[in-house]
Amino acid sequence: MTQRVQRRSVLIGVAAAIPAAACTIGPTGSVTKRAAASATSTRDAPDPAVVTFAPGTNAQDVPPLTPISITIAKATFDTVTVVDPKGVPVKGEMSTDMLTWKADAPLAYDTQYTATVNYQTLGKNRTKTSTFTTVKPPNMTLPYFENTSGNSLINGGTYGVGQVVVVHFDEAISDRAAAQKTLTVETTPHVPGAWYWATESALHWRPQNYHTPGTKITVTANVFGKEVSPGLWGQEDQSIAITIGESHVSIADDNTKQVQVFVNGQMVRSMPTSMGEGGTEVINGQTLTFWTPRGVYTVLDKSNPVIMDSSTYGLPINSRLGYREAINWATRISNDGIYLHELDTTVWAQGNTDTSHGCLNLNQENAEWFYNLSVPGDVVEIRNTGGVPLQLWQNGDWSVPWSTWVAGSALPVEN
Numbered sequence: 001m002t003q004r005v006q007r008r009s010v011l012i013g014v015a016a017a018i019p020a021a022a023c024t025i026g027p028t029g030s031v032t033k034r035a036a037a038s039a040t041s042t043r044d045a046p047d048p049a050v051v052t053f054a055p056g057t058n059a060q061d062v063p064p065l066t067p068i069s070i071t072i073a074k075a076t077f078d079t080v081t082v083v084d085p086k087g088v089p090v091k092g093e094m095s096t097d098m099l100t101w102k103a104d105a106p107l108a109y110d111t112q113y114t115a116t117v118n119y120q121t122l123g124k125n126r127t128k129t130s131t132f133t134t135v136k137p138p139n140m141t142l143p144y145f146e147n148t149s150g151n152s153l154i155n156g157g158t159y160g161v162g163q164v165v166v167v168h169f170d171e172a173i174s175d176r177a178a179a180q181k182t183l184t185v186e187t188t189p190h191v192p193g194a195w196y197w198a199t200e201s202a203l204h205w206r207p208q209n210y211h212t213p214g215t216k217i218t219v220t221a222n223v224f225g226k227e228v229s230p231g232l233w234g235q236e237d238q239s240i241a242i243t244i245g246e247s248h249v250s251i252a253d254d255n256t257k258q259v260q261v262f263v264n265g266q267m268v269r270s271m272p273t274s275m276g277e278g279g280t281e282v283i284n285g286q287t288l289t290f291w292t293p294r295g296v297y298t299v300l301d302k303s304n305p306v307i308m309d310s311s312t313y314g315l316p317i318n319s320r321l322g323y324r325e326a327i328n329w330a331t332r333i334s335n336d337g338i339y340l341h342e343l344d345t346t347v348w349a350q351g352n353t354d355t356s357h358g359c360l361n362l363n364q365e366n367a368e369w370f371y372n373l374s375v376p377g378d379v380v381e382i383r384n385t386g387g388v389p390l391q392l393w394q395n396g397d398w399s400v401p402w403s404t405w406v407a408g409s410a411l412p413v414e415n
Contacts, residue, residue: 049075049121051128059132065225068092068103070115077101078118078125084111106225109233110136137233141171143221145240147376148204148395149300149335158245160377161210162298164397165219165242168202175229176203176410182223182234188216192415196400196408198392208402210379211244213264248378250370252360254292254385257351259340259360261370271366272351273340276358278386292358292382295390296398297333299378302371306330310357312337329367331374334394340380342367 050073055062068090070080076098082090090113091105107113112133119126145153146166153165165185173179176197185193185205193207205219218241223234252259252273259271276292305326311317317324330341343361350361360382362370379398382390390396406413 045122047121047126049073049119049126051117051119053115053130053132055132057130057132061135062107062132063225063227064107064109064134066107068107070101070117072099072117072119075119075121078120080115080117082113082115084108084113107134109134135233138231139171140233140235141169141173141223141228142235143223143238144168144170145219145238146202147300148298148397149332151301151376153240153242155240156242158243158375160299160375160379161213161244161247161249162296162379162398163211163242163244163377164298165205165217165240166198166202167205167219167221169228170201171229171232172200173229173232178226179203179228180410182221182226182228184220184222186218186220191215192413194406194409194413195411196397196405197410198397198408204397206397206405210247210249210398213244213246215244217242217244244377245375248373248375250378250380252292252380252382254294254354254383257354259362259366259370261373263373269366269369271362271370274343274346274349274351274356274361275354275382275385276356276387277354289387290357291387292338292354292356292360292385293334293387293390293394293396294382294385295396297338297380297382297390297395298398299374299376299380300332300335300395301376302331302374304329304371306332306339306341308337308339329362329364329371331367331371333380334390336394338394340367340370 052071054069055066068082077094080092080094080101082092082103084090090103090107092101092103094101112131115130117128144167146168147153148164148166150168167183169179180195180203183195187193189212191207191212193205195203195205197203218239220237220239222237224237226234228234247264248261250259250261252275254275257273257275259273260267261269261271276290278291280287280289282288305328307324308327309317309324311324327339328342330339332339338358338360340360340362342364344364346355346361347363349355350363355361390399392400
C-alpha cells in the first residue's frame, strides 16, 4: 500500500506538470522560436505611414511656381527638408499638427530638388526621399517699363498727366492674352485704364482721360515661372511706381499760330509759333511730309542743345531742304523728331506764317521757359494743321479713340 501511494503521488506530480506547459510546448525547440517571432513581429511589420510628395517622385518639367507640399498619414513628421543640388534649402512651413509641409518660396528653373522626410512608426525611425526637376525654358523674356519713345521710366519718378506706361518684352509675344495676364496696374485713387497692343512685343496702358495730378501708379509684371507664350518663359518679375505731377497741357492752334500753356487748368502763357510749312516731296523714292501732324502728343524728353539731322528721316543734308545743326532749348514730342524749340531766325514768322519742316519754332525766351517747365508725360495738343493726323507710332497714343484703344486689349477691360 505504501508503495502504491508513493507511486501515485509521483504520477500525480507528473500529471500536474503537463497542463502547466501544454499551451507552449510543441516540437523540439518550438518554445524558443515562437518567442522570437513574437519579439520581432512589431519590428518587421509594414510601415503604416503614408507619405505623399507633390510633385511626385521623379516628376519632370515642373513649373517653378507649382505648389510644393508633402503630407503624411498615420504618423507625424519629425523633420522635412527640400534642397537643391548645392544643399540650399527651400523655405517652407510645417502645419501645427505636423502632418503637412508646404513650400512658401518659388523654385528655380532647370534644377533638381531632393525632399527628405523623417518620422517614427512602430518605435522605429524612418526616412523617405523623393526628387523632382523643374522646367528648363527653351527661351526667356524680360519686360521693361518705358515711355512711348523707348526711354526707360524711372522708379519713383514724377510724370505729366498724359504719361503712357509701356511694357516692352524683349521677345516677340505670340500669346498676347497669356502675357497680358501677368500684368497688373494699381492706381491711387483708382482710375480705370486699358492695355493696347501697339507691336508684337509692346503694350501700352493709359486711362480714358488724362491722369489726375497726384495719382500714384504701380505697374507689376509677374512673369517669373510663367509661360508667357508657347516656349517663352518669364525671366524675372519687374515692378515700377510713378507719381503724376501737376497738370501741364499746351494747345498749339495753327489757326492762331499760338501755343497756349495751361498749368492746372489755368492759362499761364501764350507763345507765338511757326509750324510745318506743309506739302510733300519725294526724295530717293520716299515721300516726305512737311506738315505738323494734328493730334495729342506728350513730352518725351528734352535736350539743350540737340543736334538736328534731316538725314535721320530720309532728307539728305546736302539736299535743298536738308540740314544738320545744333538747336537750343529743344523739347521733343514725337518719335520722328518734332520738337518745340528755339529758332530766332524765324521770329518774324512766329505767330503768322508756317515755315518749318514740322517742328514748332519759338523765340529764345519762350523756348527756354517751356523747356524748363516741361517733364515727360506733359500734354501737347496740336490743332487745325493739314496733312495726315498723328499716328500711334509717332507718339499718338492719346489720339487713338477710346473704343479703338479698348479693342486693342487681349483681355476684357475691367473698370
